[in-house]
Amino acid sequence: MSGFLDFVASLGRGLIGACLGTGRLTLFAAEGISHIFRPPFYGRQFLRALLEIGYLSLPVVALTAVFTGMVLALQSSTGLSRFAADSAVASLVVLSVTRELGPVLAGLMVAGRAGAAMAAEIGTMRVTDQVDALTTLSTNPMKYLVAPRLLAGAVALPLLVVVADILGVLGGFIIGVVKLGFNPGIYLANTLDFLRTDDVVSGLAKAGVFGFLIALMGCYHGYNSKGGAQGVGAATTSAVVAASVLILAFDYVLTELFFAR
Amino acid sequence: MSETPKIRLRGLTKRFGDKVVLDGIDLDVMPGTSMVVIGGSGSGKSVLLKCILGLIAPDEGTIEIDGTNVLALDRAGREAIRAQIGMLFQNGALFDSLPVWENVAFGLLARRLASRADAKARAETVLAQVGLAPSVGELRPSELSGGMQKRVGLARAIAARPEVLFFDEPTTGLDPIMGAVIDGLIVDCVKTLGSTAIAITHDMASARRIGDRAAMLFKGRIVWQGAAAELMQSGNAMVDQFTHGRRDGPIQMELRR
Numbered sequence: 160m161s162g163f164l165d166f167v168a169s170l171g172r173g174l175i176g177a178c179l180g181t182g183r184l185t186l187f188a189a190e191g192i193s194h195i196f197r198p199p200f201y202g203r204q205f206l207r208a209l210l211e212i213g214y215l216s217l218p219v220v221a222l223t224a225v226f227t228g229m230v231l232a233l234q235s236s237t238g239l240s241r242f243a244a245d246s247a248v249a250s251l252v253v254l255s256v257t258r259e260l261g262p263v264l265a266g267l268m269v270a271g272r273a274g275a276a277m278a279a280e281i282g283t284m285r286v287t288d289q290v291d292a293l294t295t296l297s298t299n300p301m302k303y304l305v306a307p308r309l310l311a312g313a314v315a316l317p318l319l320v321v322v323a324d325i326l327g328v329l330g331g332f333i334i335g336v337v338k339l340g341f342n343p344g345i346y347l348a349n350t351l352d353f354l355r356t357d358d359v360v361s362g363l364a365k366a367g368v369f370g371f372l373i374a375l376m377g378c379y380h381g382y383n384s385k386g387g388a389q390g391v392g393a394a395t396t397s398a399v400v401a402a403s404v405l406i407l408a409f410d411y412v413l414t415e416l417f418f419a420r
Numbered sequence: 421m422s423e424t425p426k427i428r429l430r431g432l433t434k435r436f437g438d439k440v441v442l443d444g445i446d447l448d449v450m451p452g453t454s455m456v457v458i459g460g461s462g463s464g465k466s467v468l469l470k471c472i473l474g475l476i477a478p479d480e481g482t483i484e485i486d487g488t489n490v491l492a493l494d495r496a497g498r499e500a501i502r503a504q505i506g507m508l509f510q511n512g513a514l515f516d517s518l519p520v521w522e523n524v525a526f527g528l529l530a531r532r533l534a535s536r537a538d539a540k541a542r543a544e545t546v547l548a549q550v551g552l553a554p555s556v557g558e559l560r561p562s563e564l565s566g567g568m569q570k571r572v573g574l575a576r577a578i579a580a581r582p583e584v585l586f587f588d589e590p591t592t593g594l595d596p597i598m599g600a601v602i603d604g605l606i607v608d609c610v611k612t613l614g615s616t617a618i619a620i621t622h623d624m625a626s627a628r629r630i631g632d633r634a635a636m637l638f639k640g641r642i643v644w645q646g647a648a649a650e651l652m653q654s655g656n657a658m659v660d661q662f663t664h665g666r667r668d669g670p671i672q673m674e675l676r677r
Contacts, residue, residue, distance in 0.1 A: 199532070207517075280517075283516075284515075284516075287511055287513060288509045288510070288511060288513035289513050289514075289515055289516075291470070291473075291475050291509070291513065292507070292509055292513040292514075292515070294473075294474070294475060294502070295473055295475075295502060295505065295506075295507045296526050296527040296530055296576075297499055297502060297503050297527060297530050297531050298526070298530040
């Protein structure tokens with residue numbers, strides 16, 4: 160009987176811990192968002208974060224998008240040929256990339272690159288007293304470190320996804336024309352015929368949410384890190400894992416919101 | 421000398437869980453004087469400074485600066501008080517992502533007290549005060565030696581001409597000569613600015629060089645206060661054991677808590 164009670168108690172402790180963590184994260188996010196709209200604004204910090212999250216993630220996102228488009232064209236060709244529906248390859252590639260794979264894969268790549276870097280940088284600042292130093296220099300760390308990154312994440316990822324969409328379609332086009340023998344003009348016509356504005360817009364909206372989540376996880380785990388190098392390492396891992404899981408969970412929620420009939 | 425202490429602590433108490441780190445601290449620091457707080461590792465020295473700075477909220481007690489209880493102030497009031505304080509952190513706590521001159525001028529730029537050009541000029545002046553060439557301003561903190569990082573940290577602390585200066589272990593990790601140089605710079609800066617200073621340290625030579633007064637913290641309580649010059653012959657058994665580094669005495673090391 161006592162074993163069962165211990166089990167229930169541990170479940171309760173876990174649940175209370177999860178609720179406390181969610182509450183702390185929500186308050187952190189609310190404070191970070193509120194500082195985006197309240198002066199003083201740190202434009203340099205925002206531009207630096209935009210550069211790190213956006214521009215410096217371009218190579219990895221571009222490569223991911225090109226190869227994903229190529230694989231998608233190959234896979235869909237082998238699958239669709241069984242139903243004599245090869246002509247749908249172009250539309251399948253463009254819809255998959257713009258609606259789903261562009262934002263999700265770009266998000267996962269940026270979480271691994273920029274989210275980890277964010278957590279490591281802020282975590283190191285925390286354990287070396289730099290965050291306290293900001294406070295002593297009349298600077299609110301939430302305003303200086305967190306708010307610019309949250310905004311930059313929400314702005315940078317949609318821009319990256321525009322690039323990922325174009326390169327993903329290009330990857331499919333290259334395989335379609337070079338390997339599968341499609342006529343280039345017909346492939347492009349099929350791509351554009353089936354693409355609607357809301358396919359692209361929904362993907363970009365997802366990207367904005369994913370970018371915010373990546374920055375939030377990077378900042379939250381970095382800001383609350385403790386215990387020296389090991390603590391910073393743990394914060395970095397937590398930031399990447401949490402951001403990746405949240406991207407996939409929110410992808411479902413947003414897809415339900417945009418496309419469920 | 422003014423009757424009102426620049427910094428006045430009464431009954432300051434801070435607990436972390438069931439561990440009492442500060443246990444009813446009473447301390448006065450008069451304007452224009454330097455107080456050195458000594459004590460072993462874990463005695464609560466850093467927590468004391470962080471409470472006065474507003475980085476940690478105490479559980480009980482009052483912290484008065486110029487007669488105003490800072491704990492009763494709203495956020496704007498506390499920020500105004502904090503703007504009067506400069507702090508030299510133990511490890512420098514310089515911002516890795518910024519060049520040295522921006523580190524030094526950070527407080528001026530953050531409070532919009534100067535344009536970037538004026539702030540840079542001020543940073544170069546302050547760097548010269550701590551014996552560093554203007555060219556150092558263009559370097560990153562990671563390119564500096566430990567002694568240079570301390571100097572830059574000191575320059576950052578004094579750049580906005582604060583009325584109160586805090587020094588957290590200013591000579592830790594430095595060789596004796598560099599430690600003496602940093603102490604000399606600290607004394608010069610405090611005298612030049614007319615600031616009130618609190619320094620926490622383990623280094624007895626540094627304590628005697630920097631301090632006018634000294635206090636010893638043990639298990640969260642002030643166990644002795646007096647002139648810094650008397651540190652080595654205080655007549656207090658705890659202070660004597662600590663300052664002379666004796667293994668035997670009233671202070672027993674807790675190897676395990």
